[in-house]
Amino acid sequence: MIRFENVTKVYDQTARPALDSVNLEIDRGEFAFLVGASGSGKSTFLRLVLKEDRATSGAVYVAGQNVAKISSWRVPRLRRGIGVVFQDFRLLPQKNVFANVAFAMQVIGKSRSVIRDTVPEVLKTVGLEGKEHRMPHELSGGEQQRVAIARAVVNRPGILLADEPTGNLDPTTSMGIMGVLDKINQNGTTVVMATHDDDIVNEMRKRVVELKNGVVIRDEARALYTSMIPVVGQSRRLKDASGREAHDDGLPGEGREGEAQR
Amino acid sequence: MRLAFILSEIGSGLRRNVSMVVSVILVTFVSLTFVGAAGMLQMQINQMKGYWYDKVQVAIFLCSEGSTAPGCATGSVTPEQQQSLNALLESPAVAQYINDFQFESKEEAYKHFKDQFSNSPIVDSVTPDQLPASFRINMKDPEKYQIISETFSSQPGVETVIDQRQLLERLFSVMNGASLVAVGIAGVMIVCAILLIATTIRLSAFSRRRETGIMRLVGASKTVIQLPFILEGVIAAVIGAALASGTLWAVAHFFLGDYMSRQYPDTAFISSGQTLILAPALLILGASLAGISSLLTLRRYLRV
Structure with missing residues (x-):
């Protein structure tokens, strides 16, 4: 569903690249966590999928299409196939729950009757039935994020990108949100979630892709937030991949552990 | 949908930005009123030129009933007098200064008069008898008017010789100057309008960046995202243009039509209906000004 072939993204010629020769494939219907410290390239990854930015080199394929080859007037069509959720919800404060979700359908020209049928259904999926007429400020953080998820999936995208969706929520609420995302994933949507939240990653036991300084340093199925592969081998692989992490060799174990604690 | x-x-954009929208309306209103005023002055000049202005320079009016000029002692011009005047015009002494000349009978004079004063109530009280017949002369050199004047003023059957061009030209140069001033002011005001529309659209785009951001994410097309902003500017400008057209109509109707034509009944003024020709031009001008300036602004401030 999403394939990165040797993708490098450079924002500033003088600094290190945000993504450095990333090769990655996420299959249809998969649930993948993108973990790593701030600045490791998680958000850049998501931006490249959405064609908010162009890759400096390499190719990004979304649903089999090379996004670099999509002309600018067809970018909206690409984005209709991708739902996005953010840490800060991004709801429209002057619209109620129903209108916030309906907005995503109105702007792509769905008819009123389709909207009337679909929105309550989606709100039920995210566990918000009966709260259609609440305003965003009358909802808890978790409920607001559920509205945002409902808005992201109301047009039935094949991919859902979540950029730290639990970053503003307490652990219990976060688990509720993860339940919603899992349900959406089980309905066949590919979910890619960038996160710092180790509890959630450890709980879900899904695929984990770890980025560090723009390089994929780990890609494990049903993994934990912290690597289970022996750290020494990890560091050597790192060095081979980028040549930048040589200092890790001197202090194996500590380097990886310290990374994971953050 | x-x-x-x-x-x-x-x-919602117009409601949220009321004060800016009102200022856009007022600025386009004022600037387009000046554009329209310049247009109206030109129309008025054309109206006053009448049928003969571009064709001849000098008119020899012949005596009619009740003329008091010394040459009209015998009353209305007789066919013989008219014949001799015609012969004089064709004589080599005069013909060397003249390109050609035409005779305008009372009936023709009445027809041209009716055309020129069609907006004025005066037309109903005039009959062909009251209008003098005339010879209309196209001069080789308009400066030689004096020669014609001297030759014909004292001829029997001639009421008066008039250099129409000279009479009107001074007035027209004033009016042309006024329309230049109007165009100049309009130019400055249009620049104001363009900048103000650009600022308004920028503010509007900024105050709705949440919405547009979400629209972008869920895959709204460029048209759906940008059109509301562009139309906001266009609607404001069109309202301004409509106000300007209304003002011009009111000036023509109440000032020229009612006041001025009563003060100067012998002058042909444009009718209020004629100013409506300017309205579509003003509307199109306003709409395209707003459309282009908001399109350029959005290209810079609203990424899609």
């Missing part, structure tokens, strides 16, 4: 959505977006 999408149309309804775009309309509701425009409505």
Whole structure:
């Protein structure tokens, strides 16, 4: 569903690249966590999928299409196939729950009757039935994020990108949100979630892709937030991949552990 | 559905930005009024030129009933007098200064008069008898008017010789100057209008960046995102243009039509109906000004 072939993204010629020769494939219907410290390239990854930015080199394929080859007037069509959720919800404060979700359908020209049928259904999926007429400020953080998820999936995208969706929520609420995302994933949507939240990653036991300084340093199925592969081998692989992490060799174990604690 | 959505977006944009929208309306109103005023002055000049202005320079008016000029002692011009005047015009002494000349009978004079004063109530009280017949002369050199004047003023049957061009030209140069001033002011005001529209659209785009950001994410097309902003500017400008057209109509109707034509009944003024020709031009000008300036602004401030 999403394939990165040797993708490098450079924002500033003088600094290190945000993504450095990333090769990655996420299959249809998969649930993948993108973990790593701030600045490791998680958000850049998501931006490249959405064609908010162009890759400096390499190719990004979304649903089999090379996004670099999509002309600018067809970018909206690409984005209709991708739902996005953010840490800060991004709801429209002057619209109620129903209108916030309906907005995503109105702007792509769905008819009123389709909207009337679909929105309550989606709100039920995210566990918000009966709260259609609440305003965003009358909802808890978790409920607001559920509205945002409902808005992201109301047009039935094949991919859902979540950029730290639990970053503003307490652990219990976060688990509720993860339940919603899992349900959406089980309905066949590919979910890619960038996160710092180790509890959630450890709980879900899904695929984990770890980025560090723009390089994929780990890609494990049903993994934990912290690597289970022996750290020494990890560091050597790192060095081979980028040549930048040589200092890790001197202090194996500590380097990886310290990374994971953050 | 999408149309309804775009309309509701425009409505909310206009409501949220009322003061800016009002200022856009006023600025386009004032600038387009000046544009229209320049147009109206030109129309008025054409109106006053009448049928003969561009064709001849000098008119020899012949005596009619009740003329008091010394040459009209015998009353209305007789066919013989007219014959001899015609012969004089054709004689080599005069013909060397003249390109050609035409005779305008009372009936023709009445027809041209009716055309020129069609907006004025005076037309109903005039009959062909009251209008003098005339010879209309196209001079080789308009400066030689004196020669014609001297030759014909004292001829029997001639009421008066008039250099129409000289009479009107001074007035027209004043009016042309006034329309230049109007165009100059209009130019400055239009620059103001363009900048103000650009600022308004920028503010509007900024105050709705949340919405547009979400629209972008869920895959709204460029048209759906940008059209409400562009139409906001266009609607404001069109309202301004409509106000300007209304003002010009009111000036023509109440000032020229009612006041001035009573003060100067012998002058032909443009009718209020004629100013409506300017309205579509003003509307199109206003709409395209707003459309182009908001399009350029959005290209810079609203990424899609």
